[in-house]
Amino acid sequence: MFDRDQIASVSGYIVKNLEPSDFADLMHLEEEVFGAEGESTLGPYYVRLCCDFFGQHCFLCLHDGKPVGYLLSFVREREAYCTTLAVVPEFQGTRTVHLLLRAFVSSIADRVDSCWFTVKEDNKAARALHASLGATEMGVRTGFYGPDDERIVSKIDAVAFAKLRSRYERLGLLERRSRPAAVAVSYEATV
Numbered sequence: 308m309f310d311r312d313q314i315a316s317v318s319g320y321i322v323k324n325l326e327p328s329d330f331a332d333l334m335h336l337e338e339e340v341f342g343a344e345g346e347s348t349l350g351p352y353y354v355r356l357c358c359d360f361f362g363q364h365c366f367l368c369l370h371d372g373k374p375v376g377y378l379l380s381f382v383r384e385r386e387a388y389c390t391t392l393a394v395v396p397e398f399q400g401t402r403t404v405h406l407l408l409r410a411f412v413s414s415i416a417d418r419v420d421s422c423w424f425t426v427k428e429d430n431k432a433a434r435a436l437h438a439s440l441g442a443t444e445m446g447v448r449t450g451f452y453g454p455d456d457e458r459i460v461s462k463i464d465a466v467a468f469a470k471l472r473s474r475y476e477r478l479g480l481l482e483r484r485s486r487p488a489a490v491a492v493s494y495e496a497t498v
């Protein structure tokens with residue numbers, strides 16, 4: 308089970324909630340993953356907010372103490388929006404991304420009923436990951452981060468999110484929810 312601040316420690320990997328002291332690592336990772344590909348990077352105001360105010364649902368993955376991936380997300384009422392998922396090139400194709408997603412899903416499982424993602428059409432790995440969580444592609448938003456920017460918007464809806472939660476329960480990654488009272492009553496009545 309994952310707790311805030313100390314999330315997961317698996318053979319050299321640690322996934323933790325973001326905290327103020329992670330600011331410089333995040334800025335560096337943005338450059339390493341997105342800047343190196345010629346993509347725009349997040350500005351310091353945004354990253355500072357994630358580290359200082361939204362760390363409850365934002366995660367950093369370290370391998371042997373080295374930052375290797377991160378996930379940024381925001382929760383509003385019963386919805387989550389995962390805005391960034393990134394792994395440094397040398398750790399792509401490893402368990403890093405799965406550990407980050409596991410920490411994220413565990414953190415929102417009892418807080419929300421659905422979750423949004425946005426992704427570029429050609430980002431097959433990210434689209435495959437979203438689909439593996441049960442997300443459905445809902446459409447394309449044009450002019451998303453600028454006039455020529457286009458993003459696919461996908462969503463884990465309430466039905467898919469309930470399935471995802473059940474999967475996490477079966478895997479022992481989340482506590483099982485107690486039976487609803489109505490179900491318990493009807494069960495007793497049939498015994």
Ligand SMILES: CC(C)(COP(=O)(O)OP(=O)(O)OC[C@H]1O[C@@H](n2cnc3c(N)ncnc32)[C@H](O)[C@@H]1OP(=O)(O)O)[C@@H](O)C(=O)NCCC(=O)NCCS
Binds near residue numbers: 435
């Ligand atoms: C997106 C990202 C986080 C994925 O992490 P990763 O470690 O590269 O992911 P993996 O290699 O484990 O691939 C994830 C899944 O996608 C599948 N996949 C990868 N490339 C694929 C492709 N070209 N076509 C179809 N499926 C693909 C993999 O098979 C894997 O599924 P599996 O676990 O069932 O085998 C990582 O590539 C990254 O940081 N990219 C740059 C930043 C970015 O684009 N982030 C997403 C938008 S914010």
